Amino acid sequence: MDFDEQIIAGLTPYGIAPDRRLRDQIRDYVSLLLLWNQKVSLTTIAKPEDIIRFHFGESFVVAKQVALENGRLADVGSGAGFPGIPIAMLFQDLEVTLIEASMKKAAFLSEVIRKLGLTNACVARKRLLDVDARGFDFITARALGPYEELLGWASRSLSRSGKLILWLGEDDAARISKEKGWKWQEPVRIPGSRRRVILVGSGEE
Numbered sequence: 001m002d003f004d005e006q007i008i009a010g011l012t013p014y015g016i017a018p019d020r021r022l023r024d025q026i027r028d029y030v031s032l033l034l035l036w037n038q039k040v041s042l043t044t045i046a047k048p049e050d051i052i053r054f055h056f057g058e059s060f061v062v063a064k065q066v067a068l069e070n071g072r073l074a075d076v077g078s079g080a081g082f083p084g085i086p087i088a089m090l091f092q093d094l095e096v097t098l099i100e101a102s103m104k105k106a107a108f109l110s111e112v113i114r115k116l117g118l119t120n121a122c123v124a125r126k127r128l129l130d131v132d133a134r135g136f137d138f139i140t141a142r143a144l145g146p147y148e149e150l151l152g153w154a155s156r157s158l159s160r161s162g163k164l165i166l167w168l169g170e171d172d173a174a175r176i177s178k179e180k181g182w183k184w185q186e187p188v189r190i191p192g193s194r195r196r197v198i199l200v201g202s203g204e205e
Contacts, residue, residue: 003027010052013191014061016090023194025089025116026056032112033080036198040104042080054075057085057169058190060090061139065188065198066163068094071137074157076097076143081109083167084140088121094138096121099131135159141166147176150184155181166199174197 018026030048037043045051059082062068065088070093075084078098087194088096098121100106106125113121124131130150139154139162141147149168154164166176173187176199183204187197 006049007052007056010049011057011060013053015064016057016060022089025101026052029081029085029112032108036111037110040108042105042108054079055082056086057166057192058196059086059142061190062087062165062198063090066138066165066200068138072135073097073138073140074133074136074152074155075129076139076141076179077101078109078123079105081112083142085109085112085116085118085121088118088142089116092120094120097133097136098123099128100125101127131157133157135162137162139163139167140165140167147172151176151179151182156183159201160203161185162202166200166201169195169199170195173197176201182196 004183007018007026011018030051031049033042045054068087068091072095074097076099078084078100084096084098088094098109103125106123109123134157136157137159139158141150144150175188177184181204182201184199184201187199190196190198
């Protein structure tokens with residue numbers, strides 16, 4: 001099985017049929033990720049087929065849950081770029097800001113954006129609370145850890161109809177779903193995962 005076939009097979013369970021452009025971008029992204037990962041700690045997942053499934057597939061699956069066709073999205077704590085960069089790859093009319101405090105990780109994200117030719121993505125090398133922004137239509141975060149700071153920032157930064165989209169474990173989803181000031185949809189299990197879900201919320205009027 002060549003790499004194109006691995007990409008197609010790996011993304012099928014997530015409802016994504018990647019065209020040539022998307023496959024080429026994934027190939028370049030994986031190459032950069034594995035190269036940079038030798039010097040900068042970006043991911044513990046080293047096999048390309050696992051990167052396709054765990055990083056790209058789980059990032060792309062949000063397309064089935066939320067209409068992301070246009071607007072402004074902030075990806076908080078982007079790290080290696082997931083889910084923000086795959087979302088920018090999939091939705092070319094979406095304006096994506098990758099928020100990452102680490103200088104080395106931010107440099108990697110900038111190189112991925114350059115290599116993939118993503119004109120709809122940019123990097124904000126700042127701590128979350130130093131990002132003074134309003135009117136985001138979507139805010140995403142994956143495995144960020146304690147969420148109190150994120151929830152407070154998101155409540156100030158989302159547009160009136162904006163949505164907060166979280167990738168997290170079932171236990172964290174149950175806990176966060178009890179947070180006051182938010183309306184949460186029922187968590188959606190990520191395909192192929194036993195305990196990871198996507199949780200979507202919006203601020204209460």
